Amino acid sequence: MAIIVLAGCVQTKNGVPTGEGWVYNFLVAPMGQLITFFAKDQGFGYGTGIILTTLIVRAIIFPLGLYQAWKASYQAVRREHLKPVLDPIQERLKNAKDQQEQLLIQQEMMAVQKENGVSMFGGMGCLPLLIQMPFFTAIFYAAxxxxxxxxxxxxxMDLGKPSLILTAVVGILYFIQSYISMQAVDPMQREQMKTMMYVSPLMIVVMSFTSPAGVTLYWLVGGIIQIIQQLIVNYLVRPYHKRIVAEEFEKNPPKARPATTSTYKKDVTPASMNQAIMPNNIKKSNKKRNAGKQRSR
Incomplete structure (x- = not known):
């Protein structure tokens, strides 16, 4: 999936860049020249050239990734403080009798989240990721x-062929990164997302096994950077947000809304009982109509 996304940003023919398009001209080609500069002009070799170029690119986009993680952490902490209000609503949503009742409860949950400053999308937004994607694409193709x-x-290791050693190291790194990221998730959500802790490293292993070692080397450096970023979030950003959000909710406690579904009651009265509970004025009108029919006969 990652390779498909990357391939969509650069014009290729049979999987090889054509040398056309703004991403290639402004990012891939300069990064390739930087790799060559470190490898040949500085005499470091192509492996070190890929590592140094990846570090430079990652350093440029690191603030964006950290900003995205910052926003996500803040929203996650707010959602945790809102659990006493959201949990009963979620329980009613699970026990909803029909689609209309589910819709009303979902609207109620959205309103509660909005009133308490919680974004349904985690507050991350797509812009930071969209800005980072061309850089990821460029270094992938440059490597x-x-x-x-x-x-x-x-x-x-031959950089033009797959490397089992690099593949194993990359798999371990991305498993560590997934494990660390799970520690910042609510225990109940952690259990639900446990599968992802294994899926992400497995995908990287499969892609590394079928890619040249030069690309795997790029993923290796990226994995180390992601671990560093996640450690910053877990041990610096998240504790800060917990303190700030606790103060915010102490000043403005979570607002609960009255249950909107209390006004919605589905009519489940059996048809046979409709006549029994029919108002007297309707019954009298029915008797008069029946009496008229009998006289006409």
């Missing part, structure tokens, strides 16, 4: 198609 990379070696 794979820069001239000289496929013929080079790094620590005895």
């Amino acid at each position: 794979r198609y820069t001239p000289g990379v496929t013929e080079a070696t790094f620590l005895g």
Whole structure:
């Protein structure tokens, strides 16, 4: 999936960049030149060139990733403080009798979240990710198609062929990153998302197993950066947000709304009882009509 997304940002033919398009001209080509600069002009070799270039690119977009994580952490902490209000609503949603009742409860939940400053989308937004994506795309293609990379070696590994050692290291790194990120999730949600802790590293392992070691080297550096970012969120950002949100909710306690579903009651009266509970004026009018019919006969 990641490769498909990446491929959509660069014009390719048979999987190879055509050299056209703004992403290639403004990002892929300069990054390829930077790799070559470190590899040939500075004599570091292509493996070190990929590592240094990836570090520079990651350093440029690191603030965006951290900002996105900051917003997500703040919203997650607010949602945790709102659990006493949201949990009863969610319980009623699970026990809803029909679709109309579910819709009313969902509207009630959305209103409670809005009134208490909680975003349904986690407060992250798509803009930071959209800005980062061309950079991820560029370094991916630069690590794979820069001239000289496929013929080079790094620590005895052929950068033009898959490396089992690098694949194993990358799998371990992304598992650690997934595990650390799960620690910042609510225990109940953590149990529900447990599968993702294994799926993400497995996908990286599969892609690394079928990709040249030069690309896997790029993923390795990216995995280390993600672990550092997640540690910052877990041990610096999240504790700060817990303190700030606790103060905010102490000044303005969570607002609960009256249950909107209390006014919605589905008519489940059997048809046979309708006549028994019919108002007297309707019954009298029915008797008069019946009496008229009998006289006409």
